[in-house]
Amino acid sequence: MAQPQSTGLKQSAPASVPFWRDIRFIQIFLQVAFLISVIGLGYLLIHNLLVNLERSGLMINFSVLNRPFGAEIAEGQADFDPASTSNLRALLVGLQNTLRVVGIGLVGATVLGVLAGIGQLSTNWLLRTTTNAYTELFRNTPLLVQLYFIYRGLRGTMPDRIADSYQLPGPIYINRRAVNFPLIQTTDTAWIFFGLAALGLVLGIGLWIWRLRVQERTGQPANTLRWFTPAFLLLAALGWIAAGGPFTVENPQLERFNFVGGDRLSAEYITLTIGLILYTAAFIADIVRAGIQAVPHGQIEAARAQGFTSSQTLRLIVLPQALRLIIPPLGNQYLNLAKNSSLGIAIGFFDIYSVANVISNQTGQSVAVFVVMMGIYLSMSLVISAVMNLVNYSMRLRSR
């Protein structure tokens, strides 16, 4: 592309340059031509789509989203009624399931990724080799393969019969289909407990601040926790007694086929969440390692020369600088995780993509359904991007 500063045309006699060889004209013309061709191509595609759909008698019809969904859902809402729930509502149930995976996935991948990234730089040979092996393995195999492997592999490690489920204290039952665990629900009087506990928290923080002031004034040790903890615990215990037990626990019971009652995480949910965490964390680990290594060694030496301890060096010198490099690529990984959650369809996880597939198959309105689904995925990604941009902004280098 032409660049104004690199042209020698301006030096020649202006009158002799015809307008079509004028760099300014060419630049504007190229941009306009490009814009028109992009719009034209988009118009062409949409136009042809509509013409072809109309000829096949398949005009886009968004009203199918108001029809009853009709199929039982695999997980999500306990009181879901297929006959009276619209397709749109079913999509939102699917979105809830997706968000459950993405939410836990983001936290898990970040924690595991940061730990593995630091582990890669460890001086401990075993730790360094293990984390390196982990990142290489998970970065270099497809997520779909990993999901199948985890799904089938986990199933193989479980007892054949549901009645033989592994039992953990709680009671928590683990079998091929799900992890069943007690459901904790609040009673009507729970607000008394929460109210008094909150009061205790406020009181505790008040005492904390007061002790800090005392320390400033008199030089006595603040001993903040020694004041905060009893205040909080005392009021919380009072609330518990006053509410007469604010929680009820419902244990899962084995019936003929499955555990009934309590709460459960399906095998598909667990597989997808673990798979996404392991896969994404491997990428995050490398980003973290690279970010830390990118901090110039001179900074660390300077910190040591100033008498910083090694933990102070990491906390005050290395990490703040590394974070600036880590956050933009980290945001990309978060987006990848959110979008990769749609691979759950391969193992039968009931996410929004799965719901959309059911609807588009039952109604034949794939264009309408997929437009709505793309809108939802796009919104999710934009929210993640916006949050990461905000974090990036707050971490930027401030010039004073």
Add this chain to the structure above:
Amino acid sequence: MKRNTRSLALAGFAFVLVVVLSLSAVVPSTRAQEGSILEQVRSRGVLNCGVNGELPGFGALDPDTQQMLGFDADFCRALAAAIFGEVTDSNINFVQLTAQERFTAVQTRQVDVLFRNATWSLQRDTELGLDFGPTTFYDGQALMVSADLGVASIDDLDGASICVLRGTTTELNITEAMRSRGLTFEPVYFDQPSETIGALEGGRCDALTSDRSQLAGLRTSTADPGAYVILEDTISKEPLTPAYIQGDAQWADVVNWTVYATIQAEEFGITSENIDDFLTSEDESIQRFLGQGENPSGTLLGLENDFVVDVIRAVGNYGEIFARNLGPDTPLALDRGLNELWTNGGLIYAPAWR
């Protein structure tokens, strides 16, 4: 100077692009001018036939010969024989489709016809831009469970996990069947039949629901077919029917009457073995059926007048196709049941051949 020339070339290219695009946007795509699918298939020399590919008995690759075998695949062959006079490896292209892809493949004309155990339903017939032909197999949805589970009927399945194929009528039927009986269940959805049977074997679900014939087919692919029983309850009507694009009357006739030809042949007792004896038959209705006399038969459809002979030589009559793929001598071992000829108390019936 050189840089400037390049920009000019780019500008010119962009301009041409814009002109071409705006022109092509005005002209609708060329498909509107294409003729009947029959002409397209003839000029292409290949019939694109959509099949399952994963379902033993209906459409599955033979592991040794890599041939597509099955009830549906044989109807594809019958159609190829009707159009081209014979079936060769090169004039028929089996397109393997999942439950989700199948109707889109017909809509976009990726396949000319769909013989893929698809249920004929009101919604599909009206909203998907498809038409359905004559039902080739009358089926119903059933449930398959482990024999040692001690389940005798659907009413025993309260609280069970049930594997379902996504994107089918089955997921709606099982929901209605369980709800109307006041039973709860956990659906486990998969995209491929092989996934559903794998999940049943792997203990992910207690029961697998699908068309009865499909369950019989999937059961043959398990390590121990004897370990599974198909319950007696039939929870839906599943007329498995060929589908093709809506609005091509000639193509619809060709597909329909090819299917009818196999049915009529069974009614006449004409098989791939004895067809040569019938060619000289004195019976006028048989002569007309086989297109031997002056009476028009195939020519009315735009085919060779004796296309029926080619069809029967290639795949045999309806009864032969059934026996070869689904009958008692096959692993599926299905009874004819509703799929018996009308003369034997079944539903298989061809219109008048005259």
